Amino acid sequence: MIPELKIALAILLLPLASFVLLIFFGKRFMDKAGHIGAAFLGLDLILALFTFGSRMGTEGKWDFTFTWIDFHTMVNNVPLKIDIGMMVDNLTAVMLVVVTLISFLVHLFSLAYMKGDIRYSRYYANLGIFTFSMLGIVLTNNYLLMYVFWELVGLSSYLLIGHWYEKKSASDASKKAFIVNRVGDLGFFIGIMIVWMQFSTLTFDGIFGAIGTGVIPFDSNTWLTAAGLLIFCGAVGKSAQFPLHVWLPDAMEGPTPVSALIHAATMVAAGVYLVARTFPMLTADALMVIAYTGAITAFIAASIAIVQNDIKKILAYSTVSQLGYMVMGLGVGAYSAGVMHLVTHAAFKAGLFLASGSVIHAMHNALHHQHDHHTDAQDVRNMGGLKSKMPFTFWTMLIFTLAISGVPLTSGFLSKDEILAGTLAFSHFTGHSIIPIIGFLVAGLTAFYMFRMLILTFMGEHQDKQRYDHVHESPFVMTVPLMVLAALSFFFFFSLNPISASHGWFFEKMTYPTVVVPAAAAATPTEEFVEEVHHQHTMAMVLSVGVSGLGILLAFVTYFWKKISADAFEKTLKPLHTFLYNKWYFDELYDATAVAAMMGIAKVLSWFDGAIVDGIVNGAGWLAKLVSNISSKFDSYVVDGAVNFIAYFAGLLGLSLRKVQTGKVQTYMILAIIGLMVLMAMYM
Amino acid sequence: MELKILNIGILTWLTFLPVLGMIIVLLLPKEQKSAIRWTSLGITLLQVVFASILFTKFDRTLAGVNNADTMQFKEVFNWINVHSTGWFGSIKIDYFLGIDGISMPMVFLTALISCVAVISSWSIEKSLKGYFALLLLLDTGMMGVFVALDFFLFYIFWEIMLLPMYFLIGVWGGPRREYAAIKFFLYTLLGSVLLLLAMLALYFSVTIIDPASGEKIHTFNMLAMMNPANYDAGSILSGIHTTWRYLAYVAIFIGFAIKVPIFPFHTWLPDAHVEAPTAISVILAGVLLKMGTYGLLRIGFPIFPDAAMHYLYPLAFLGFINIIYGAFCALAQKDFKKLIAYSSVSHMGIVILGIAAMNTQGMLGGMLQMFNHGTITAMLFLIVGVIYDRAHTRGVDEFGGLMNKMPKYSGIMIVAFFAAIGLPGLSGFISEAFSFLGAFQTFRWLTIASAFGIVLTAGYMLWTLQRVFLGTLPERWNDLTDINTREMIMLIPLGIIVLVLGLYPNLMLDVMNTSANTLVDFVRANAGVAVGN
Amino acid sequence: MTITLTHFLIVSAILFSFGIYAVISRRNAIMVLMGIELILNSANINFLAFSRFGGMNIEGQMAAVFVIILAAAEAAVALAIVLNIYKRFHTVNVDEISFLKD
Amino acid sequence: MYEIIFYFFAAVTIGSAGVVVFSRNIVYSAFALFFTFFGVAGIYVLLNADFLAVTQLLIYVGGILVLILFGVMLTTNTVSVDIKAKSLNTLPAVSVVAALAGLLAGMIWTTDWFMSKNMSEITAQTTSKEIGSALITTHLLPFEVASVVLLVAIVGAAMMARRESVKTQISNSK
């Protein structure tokens, strides 16, 4: 193991150490627990930056693989064993920085935000294990460990979402998140099974190498597509893609910094990361499905976000929408753009969440001061005019909103632009023009709803004067992370050219991976595609700035200048509004179908088990008794003399066993003689 | 490899230590309650120590399975020797003990679970003496099953467990204990009589040369039964793919399936589990269920390779049904213990699916799952027991918010629950993953269908977790206390094993690997070999 | 028409049937005992007839001797038991003495 | 002559046996039994079994029949007229017995019995001597056993019949 990898290992283990320390001794540290966690993460960030720096200077990748389990047997003349290991390439290095940075900032932010929480140390411990699992996903070089950390991320998100588990909604949300993720993971797992069965290895190199030589599962391209899509299922779950996106908005029940960390910047991005990692083995068909999935997700989420009033819900749907964007980007083949959007989005979305956390924190304090426990601290309709009260928060928030809206000079503009160029190129090659149409539409919608939120929160008049007086700017530890993230939302961190990222360091280092699936590579040659993206770039830029501007303008017209009455609009389009407000009724649909079916089947089977399977057994016992007691109906007294002769014999035969024992010795004798006669008759 | 203490083999010690303990317990006066408890604990602890010694001394490179030379810690004594009188020929039955990679983990598990069961029985007050005497007798029966290599001996041990179990459920159990106890008893007996018939048929089909006298004799030696060359031409079970061989395999299968329990034969399990006292549920789930699958591995597969291969798909299908069916049933339960009981059905289905794969990964996965399920389910039942001891109710919906009230308890509970869900890093994951990976190679669609079980498992486990531990605490549970040291002592070691095996499964896989490979190769190689011709 | 073995056997069979009939259909215990005597007599006729027509084989006659002895012993015991019954139950009707039953 | 005697005795035997079985009065039955035993004794004579015939008369008529009559008298309330003994199970009894009789008849007709080849050589002769010697040689053991049986029967019968001071009994289980 080379020294750099040892450092990478340290990066992985530091948060774990934080977790172990805090889970077992957390109580002892009292309110110092947060500082300990933050210290660990600070160190981690430094190491990650160091790794990033040294990584960027070299070619190739750092890899370390060892045999974890050797089955001591051969399959198809290949020794059967499971190799695992870790690796650091450019993608990993970038992700390391993203994860540790956001995590560190969230740790910092939480020092104030979570102050006085009853499970303060537990909170930091959970942050630790989350960071650990997330880093694990990034550092591993095989699907098995990927799956392992994948599940651990699920666990830690379960713990973090359910942090305030006394609230039914919180525990429901955490459960929902885990189970919905499990559904996706199931697909991921089946995909792994297919891969394992064909290649007997789970390392990325091993699998891609084998596919490169033309080996495909079950000699069928369909199966290869299926394998890719099944693995993509994992991403659908984690990255909240349609149709498994329903858990993410609910997950806002967790503390807001958690939302920033998990549900904006890192965990949900893991799905995108998975697609990026799996990219080489995805077939053209698989990519098509992925592109559509992303597009649909982006659109649905954006449409819902327009009508939400809860500040965190708006951000949640915006996250879903942006994730759809990334997935769409990868799906259309704009690999570098997708990954870049992941990174830029991580920064500004984490910023948005933290800023909203700052607002909520302030609102909470104000409401608390008023002893008002009914007003929703997260509802944008209860805010307004906070700009002057919370300047730091407002200005950073504005930068983030501009970034997400894709206004030039921001990082968001760069990455979004590249994705849109990619979709145009994609439609050029495949003729699926619906993808770019959705892309631009969503860009417009995003600008609209984000500014709607910004305006409702910070501008205009405050709804309640007294409350307004009690609102104060958040403390230093909360605003510093905001400022750091705001800085990162400008273009120059990614490319020196403010209008195009394609010649920046990011695109250089994050090159398009070699597609190993022969058929897919032939369908869309990489060079031609990159060429076409360049070609479409100007067009994309113009269009995207146009729709964003339109969106922003519309937001100002409606909510700031109030030239258009939002209420009137809402009333005229009541059904649509209700539909969107209820999130396209996805939850209801799932409750009515999948959940109801599950519970229904469970009830039926449980009943079946109790009544039928058990009943058959008990029935057999009952039958045995019946057989030996049927008698009473053929009581010997009933059949006295006058009864039909044959009926009498039938009765005698039917007289079952026990009631034959009448106590009358002569009956016994008759039966004995009948027995004797029957025995004789058998041989005649 | 031999290991002797006081000139008596270690396997004999392991098996009969509890009998020794039982005698001591019976001799102690009824009033000496703590002496009885400590004696039982001492004996079972000693068993754990012996099992650990065995575990460390175990040679990982020897396969065993069908080869007597590579069986370890062998003990062979002639037990019954009726000289030839011309009719049966000589009847020779050996006291033949030995272990290989298939039985080693089970031996360790039995010792461990027995010890845990004794600790968890500490608060038993009713007829204490009888309780511990029966518990120790049960221990002997279980241990004997896993070390016996002579079919007759195996059968004796197999049946010895029935009666103590009947009493332990019937006397110390819940309100419907009588029903549950007799149901368990009848079911298991039904299975074992079928086993008996198959055993006798095997006895008459297999002939070996008696090394002592040089004459041809029938034998109950399991290893001899695995050798195709030992079958008499024209005997009942000679040939290949004959009706009799199928029937015998099915008889053996039903015998073991009832114990596992496999789908249509499982209905004794929820009743028995719900009514049994905690320690007995732990033993039932932890060890007894494993006997069924162990029997399949030790007897069903290697003795009837042709039938086993022929019925591989039905077996896997039953495994699939177990997984899904058990999970669904668990989902609908309101009784905490019944829920765990059904989860056992589901988890044992994974074992069945894994071993039905008949390849190394599946076999190892299944075998590891046997061990892991033993520890995880034991933890789950102990967890239910802890809460039942305090609240005297097991209704899942009656609780809530215990996480705050009982933090230590909840911590351990989270480990157990997530291990049962199959969370990576905990032992359940590895075995489930291997079982599925292996099964996928053999049964593609069935495995995909079965994999839905992992979603369902997460569903019912988390739902239970939410209902019991999250939310707000109902007022009537305000005076619940967190778990005490004794309960920690029984739960922590299991938790550690779950954790360690999750991170380093090689610890156990190493022990099983050689034997599992040999078993798979043996069955595959012999599936087409006609016996006795 | 000479009298053959069959004639004797027929007499014996009739006697046997009568005996069986008496045993299973008469209520009075003493009647049942009489029926049993008839059965024994029919068997004896058989023994003697077979003995006669089998070439004066003495074994048959010996059998008959012992059957008669046993019949006497049995009658003694039977009567004692019947008297005992009468003392307890004040009846000797077999069908009324049926307290032991399922 | 032989035939006439046979038919006579056969008629006596079967006729009186019929009375025994079908008579509704138990006393009639008991007396009819005498004729049955007598008829059987006659048949014994026809079968060259003189010793047996005498024994039959002595033991059956002199012993068993007397015992039975005692039984009838002791167990029947002779003062009342009701000494009828009804029958039960008539229908099944008749059918069963009819079937049995049919079976026996069929068997008797069809069977090839163990028969001496030279029937003519057999002459009427007394068998008393043969029986006597058989009893102390070949049949010594049955003879001894029979003596024990008689001893047992006597002791048993005496024990059973001996009158106790009658107390009211309570059955112990029902």
Added chain:
Amino acid sequence: MLETILSNLNNILPEVVVTVTLCLVLILHLIDRKNAQNLMLLAVAGLFTALYVLTTQIGLNNSTFSGMLSVDPFATYFKIVIILSTIVVAVMSRFSDEINDEKKTSGEYYFLILSMALGMMFMVGASNLLMMYLTLEMSSLTSYVASGFTRKAKDSTEASLKYLLYGAFSSGIMLYGISLIYGLTGTLDIVGVNHVLMQGSSSQLALIVASIMILVGFGYKISAVPFHFWTPDVYEGAPTTITAFLSVASKAAGFAMMMRAFKVMFIDSSVTSLPPGAWTLISGVHIQNALMILAVLTMTLGNLVALWQDNVKRLLAYSSIAQAGYMLLGLVVLSSDGFAAVMIYFVVYLFMNLGAFYVVMLIANKTKSENIDDYKGLGKRTPLLSVALAVFLVSLTGLPPTAGFIGKWMIFLSLINAKMIGIAVIGVLNSVVSLYYYVRIIRNMFLRDGQPNEEPIKFPLAQNILLMSLLIPTLYFGLFFNELIQFAQFSVQMFGLK
């Protein structure tokens, strides 16, 4: 002549010893009418002497009294079983309140027991159909009287009447059957019968009628369905000691006689192609199928009806019917394995069944009840006795590690060896059914609570010693059955057969 008789006497020395003992008992009773203890001791002493003499006869294989009696290992084996059970019953009777209430007639009681034993000892050796009938009647006559021994109890009297009528009826039919066999073969000696039958007979029908009529007599003695009807009523009504004796010794004697009769009479010794120990029936004799049907019916009916019983004695009566069914399976096999299995079963059955009855009797002494409901809570009141009963019942079910398992195991072993797997399946399924009612008793004793504040029951040492001497073999033979099998296999030899 005298020398022959004397040498013959030597062969029946055990019987002579028993005869002398029963005379001595009678005399002692006349001298001292009150002391039952001495009578018992005398009887037991005589029986032990007879047992000792028997052991010297092991291995003897000859025929005495002009072929009337065989003294062969087969007979000796069963005689040992009979004497052992007689000893147990004799000792047990001393502890029985039922019997002790009849102090004045205790002399007759032991006389009856001994004469029953005597009759049975002759039964197992009888090798002449006349002798068989005679000895069968002898043991039956004494049994009728013995079951009516407690004259105060109505039940006992009723039992004796039913037993008498049914027994006399059955033996009458058997006698008729014997006369037909005589008519077919011209001889009553079973070896002679065999020789004649071997020559071939065209009279199938008569052979069937005769053999099945004889089967009625045997069937009644061993209580095989459908000739079992007397069994529950008599077992329930008779004194418990007598019931125990009938269920073991009488059944053993009946089985021995039946096995000898069928094997010697109907074996076709001209067939030599069979594996060692197996034999075949003379063509035209269909006794095997008849026995098979009987066996299946017997165990099935016994077990099914036993499910419904509430009186423990009656339950054990049905259980003993079922046990007879299992034993009949051993006959069906038509091989020495099967016979040896039956013989092993009897030794096992001796201990477990007598043990069960003994415990039932002791409990009835104290609680005055044989109802299963009154067994509730006995596990607490008298743990030793309850555990012992549980062991006996488990053994009757046939679970290891009790002797009952070995008995059943040997039966099924021989069945499987003969490839009669269908029957074996019915057999094992029956034993599962039987578990249910045996466990009912165990359940009541241990799982149910009795009336509150019931006193513990204590039993004197002597009674516990007898209990132990039944309990220990029940467990011992479950694990160490080497000698038992060996001895049984040795004892399968019958005189007159190769």
